Amino acid sequence: xxxLQATYEIESPVGVARAAEVIAGEQxxxxxIRLASETDDLRARSAARVEAVEITGASDHPGLPCRLKADRxxxxxxxxxxxxxxxxxxxxxxxxxxxxxxxxxxxxxxxRLLSLEIPDSIAAACPGPQFGIAGTRALVGxxxxxxIGTIVKPSVGLSAAETAALAGDLARAGIDFIKDDxxxxxxxxxxxEERARLVMQALDEAAxxxxxxxxxxxxxxxxxxxxxxxxxMLEGLGATCAMVxxxxxxxxGLRAVRDRSPLPIHAHRNGWGLLSRSPHIGIAYPAMQxxxxxxxADHLHVNGLASKFTEPDDVVIEAAQAVQAPxxxxxxxxxxxxxxxxxxxxxxxxxxxxxxxxxxxxxxxxGIMSHPGGPAAGITSFRQAAAAQAQGVDVRTYAADHPxxxxxxxxxxxxxTRG
Amino acid sequence: xxxLQATYEIESPVGVARAAEVIAGEQxxxxxIRLASETDDLRARSAARVEAVEITGASDHPGLPCRLKADRxxxxxxxxxxxxxxxxxxxxxxxxxxxxxxxxxxxxxxxRLLSLEIPDSIAAACPGPQFGIAGTRALVGxxxxxxIGTIVKPSVGLSAAETAALAGDLARAGIDFIKDDxxxxxxxxxxxEERARLVMQALDEAAxxxxxxxxxxxxxxxxxxxxxxxxxMLEGLGATCAMVxxxxxxxxGLRAVRDRSPLPIHAHRNGWGLLSRSPHIGIAYPAMQxxxxxxxADHLHVNGLASKFTEPDDVVIEAAQAVQAPxxxxxxxxxxxxxxxxxxxxxxxxxxxxxxxxxxxxxxxxGIMSHPGGPAAGITSFRQAAAAQAQGVDVRTYAADHPxxxxxxxxxxxxxTRG
Numbered sequence: 001x002x003x004l005q006a007t008y009e010i011e012s013p014v015g016v017a018r019a020a021e022v023i024a025g026e027q028x029x030x031x032x033i034r035l036a037s038e039t040d041d042l043r044a045r046s047a048a049r050v051e052a053v054e055i056t057g058a059s060d061h062p063g064l065p066c067r068l069k070a071d072r073x074x075x076x077x078x079x080x081x082x083x084x085x086x087x088x089x090x091x092x093x094x095x096x097x098x099x100x101x102x103x104x105x106x107x108x109x110x111x112r113l114l115s116l117e118i119p120d121s122i123a124a125a126c127p128g129p130q131f132g133i134a135g136t137r138a139l140v141g142x143x144x145x146x147x148i149g150t151i152v153k154p155s156v157g158l159s160a161a162e163t164a165a166l167a168g169d170l171a172r173a174g175i176d177f178i179k180d181d182x183x184x185x186x187x188x189x190x191x192x193e194e195r196a197r198l199v200m201q202a203l204d205e206a207a208x209x210x211x212x213x214x215x216x217x218x219x220x221x222x223x224x225x226x227x228x229x230x231x232x233m234l235e236g237l238g239a240t241c242a243m244v245x246x247x248x249x250x251x252x253g254l255r256a257v258r259d260r261s262p263l264p265i266h267a268h269r270n271g272w273g274l275l276s277r278s279p280h281i282g283i284a285y286p287a288m289q290x291x292x293x294x295x296x297a298d299h300l301h302v303n304g305l306a307s308k309f310t311e312p313d314d315v316v317i318e319a320a321q322a323v324q325a326p327x328x329x330x331x332x333x334x335x336x337x338x339x340x341x342x343x344x345x346x347x348x349x350x351x352x353x354x355x356x357x358x359x360x361x362x363x364x365x366x367g368i369m370s371h372p373g374g375p376a377a378g379i380t381s382f383r384q385a386a387a388a389q390a391q392g393v394d395v396r397t398y399a400a401d402h403p404x405x406x407x408x409x410x411x412x413x414x415x416x417t418r419g
Numbered sequence: 420x421x422x423l424q425a426t427y428e429i430e431s432p433v434g435v436a437r438a439a440e441v442i443a444g445e446q447x448x449x450x451x452i453r454l455a456s457e458t459d460d461l462r463a464r465s466a467a468r469v470e471a472v473e474i475t476g477a478s479d480h481p482g483l484p485c486r487l488k489a490d491r492x493x494x495x496x497x498x499x500x501x502x503x504x505x506x507x508x509x510x511x512x513x514x515x516x517x518x519x520x521x522x523x524x525x526x527x528x529x530x531r532l533l534s535l536e537i538p539d540s541i542a543a544a545c546p547g548p549q550f551g552i553a554g555t556r557a558l559v560g561x562x563x564x565x566x567i568g569t570i571v572k573p574s575v576g577l578s579a580a581e582t583a584a585l586a587g588d589l590a591r592a593g594i595d596f597i598k599d600d601x602x603x604x605x606x607x608x609x610x611x612e613e614r615a616r617l618v619m620q621a622l623d624e625a626a627x628x629x630x631x632x633x634x635x636x637x638x639x640x641x642x643x644x645x646x647x648x649x650x651x652m653l654e655g656l657g658a659t660c661a662m663v664x665x666x667x668x669x670x671x672g673l674r675a676v677r678d679r680s681p682l683p684i685h686a687h688r689n690g691w692g693l694l695s696r697s698p699h700i701g702i703a704y705p706a707m708q709x710x711x712x713x714x715x716a717d718h719l720h721v722n723g724l725a726s727k728f729t730e731p732d733d734v735v736i737e738a739a740q741a742v743q744a745p746x747x748x749x750x751x752x753x754x755x756x757x758x759x760x761x762x763x764x765x766x767x768x769x770x771x772x773x774x775x776x777x778x779x780x781x782x783x784x785x786g787i788m789s790h791p792g793g794p795a796a797g798i799t800s801f802r803q804a805a806a807a808q809a810q811g812v813d814v815r816t817y818a819a820d821h822p823x824x825x826x827x828x829x830x831x832x833x834x835x836t837r838g
Binding site for chain 2: 028043065068084092093096100105106155188250254270309310
């Protein structure tokens with residue numbers, strides 16, 4: 001693969017094949033009137049190419065509001081490719097190429113970017129995850145099995161001292177990983193530096209007892225130079241993870257963090273629904289996560305099975321698998337999938353089964369904190385569920401002689417049945 | 420206004436008022452089970468508040484795929500507010516607050532962020548546009564009337580020398596402004612530094628003849644440290660404008676550019692369709708452009724009237740007006756609206772009329788380059804159209820003794836009727 005390749009699902013009032021040509025023109029040499037300077041040679045060298053067109057169906061009404069009207073809106077998949085020489089390995093420019101003006105064309109009444117094929121030359125020139133799965137396991141001190149995490153809740157409103165006290169309790173209860181909420185950045189009500197100082201103190205104290213330092217992902221989301229300052233401060237405190245909100249800092253913001261981060265980057269995708277929930281316009285996670293991994297994300301959120309959000313389970317699993325798959329023919333750049341949102345002991349086994357391995361982090365708020373036996377029992381219930389899955393035993397059978405698991409399955413029944 | 424305020428258009432299977440409470444919870448103190456640490460006092464201090472709920476209608480089917488089913492999906496507008504202390508003036512954290520996980524909630528079957536009310540404390544702490552309308556007029560040397568710009572086309576494929584030759588021709592033909600295409604960044608086929616060097620040479624030579632240096636927006640879109648390097652290089656060459664693709668570099672990337680830019684920032688919104696085209700999910704431009712202006716965008720793209728894209732004209736005008744409106748009660752931070760895409764002499768007057776002033780830049784590719792009399796005549800046709808509008812004369816009447824305008828109106832009839 002020497003060209004960048006993108007596959008889209010589209011619907012068009014002018015037909016899928018014609019729309020493919022229009023998109024290829026718009027996203028490379030295009031202008032609405034062909035100019036004298038636009039020679040055939042130039043087109044051959046620089047133009048996007050339509051690699052494949054597949055017709056899948058048609059609709060009698062447009063998916064999106066569309067200026068061009070038709071009796072029939074043809075549906076299908078198209079694959080376009082671009083020569084790398086136009087943009088080089090610059091991820092922001094690649095994004096402008098595969099996800100730029102094309103979404104606004106009147107020749108499409110629906111368009112979703114489904115997948116990207118990344119040339120090795122681009123993957124080689126990008127940093128990729130610095131820690132990935134193995135590096136994270138080493139820092140967390142968990143060699144096998146899923147890593148169990150939690151989220152500081154309430155999302156906002158706790159003081160730095162209250163947050164630290166909570167983190168210390170969770171560490172003593174045996175958690176592997178804790179993260180700030182994505183709404184908790186560096187506001188005056190709970191400044192990051194004070195929070196980090198007190199939390200790291202609490203975690204270091206707990207480590208004296210447990211022999212293991214919990215990984216805490218501090219939310220450094222902020223302006224670029226502020227994030228760099230936060231990273232330095234965190235390193236000085238012995239912190240082992242930094243979290244960023246991908247959609248808030250942008251692709252260049254993420255890469256700027258990667259360039260100066262001594263810590264794994266825990267990449268939070270809040271706002272992702274905006275880019276993916278509509279069936280008519282958007283980007284599928286398997287496409288977008290490749291750019292985030294190339295830019296350096298170590299951990300990537302993928303929602304959770306039976307979560308409180310509306311994303312179906314098959315999309316969650318497709319996302320988690322994509323995060324572990326090679327980013328290009330010869331470059332892995334694999335990241336750690338992070339399941340979260342409404343997670344309980346119920347979802348541990350099914351997550352591992354669907355993913356086909358246990359190289360993941362599963363984060364739960366209420367599913368741990370609200371366990372009838374308290375947080376330690378909540379964490380134990382997750383580990384017991386993982387053990388059941390690893391041994392191929394049904395979780396309900398395993399619960400018979402594991403009371404923490406039994407209590408969790410009972411308390412969080414709603415988590416899987418979803419009313 | 421001391422709290423940050425956001426208004427959304429939503430549809431909900433659980434009713435608009437209930438959905439407002441869920442969103443407020445999710446985007447502030449929320450977790451799916453109320454925890455012991457979540458006291459009433461903490462809620463009062465930190466929680467998002469539902470300020471207004473208005474029911475506007477209902478649908479018997481959900482706008483978006485939605486896990487929660489109902490017989491009736493209630494529609495309406497809601498206004499939420501947040502205490503500034505949670506996030507401070509950090510724009511990335513503000514974005515995570517107003518446009519984060521809420522898009523994925525099962526309690527909404529449609530959700531669009533319509534508007535933001537920015538507290539003065541935030542506007543005061545953000546840089547805002549460095550040049551804005553007046554600073555741009557001063558650099559371009561156009562005191563009154565719309566500024567006329569063009570885009571280097573073909574979008575990609577020209578060498579640096581070919582680009583420079585074209586820029587020189589356009590400068591001698593009397594253009595005010597030229598921009599790189601958003602697909603032309605810093606690829607090996609046409610490296611930015613070589614392009615900038617040759618273009619600035621050509622523009623300086625043209626200025627010897629015309630007495631005026633054309634503003635050229637070089638597309639610096641790239642990783643943060645690369646953009647900083649590009650800015651330094653451009654300043655050294657005497658360039659007067661830098662362009663960035665907003666959605667490619669992200670909010671933090673834009674702010675990083677602003678922090679070190681000696682030049683006006685020409686902000687290109689390619690990819691905006693992804694965020695705005697669906698009626699069921701998205702962000703309206705009046706909301707998003709405030710964050711971009713706070714971060715420092717000087718020029719903001721708003722599409723054009725009767726453009727080649729699918730956005731309706733009223734949305735284009737609403738966007739252009741928004742860009743000029745004060746960003747908060749006491750802070751203007753106004754930016755220059757940029758009309759583009761399929762623009763010709765036909766659209767100049769209607770753009771000024773709809774906007775209510777001529778403080779805008781209108782960019783045309785084919786509408787200038789493909790004028791039957793050549794680019795100089797194309798530019799003249801734009802100025803004549805602006806003069807007609809300023810004098811309150813119908814453009815067709817004015818064309819009677821202005822042949823360049825007459826030729827443009829004839830050649831580009833399709834631009835307004837849109838077949």
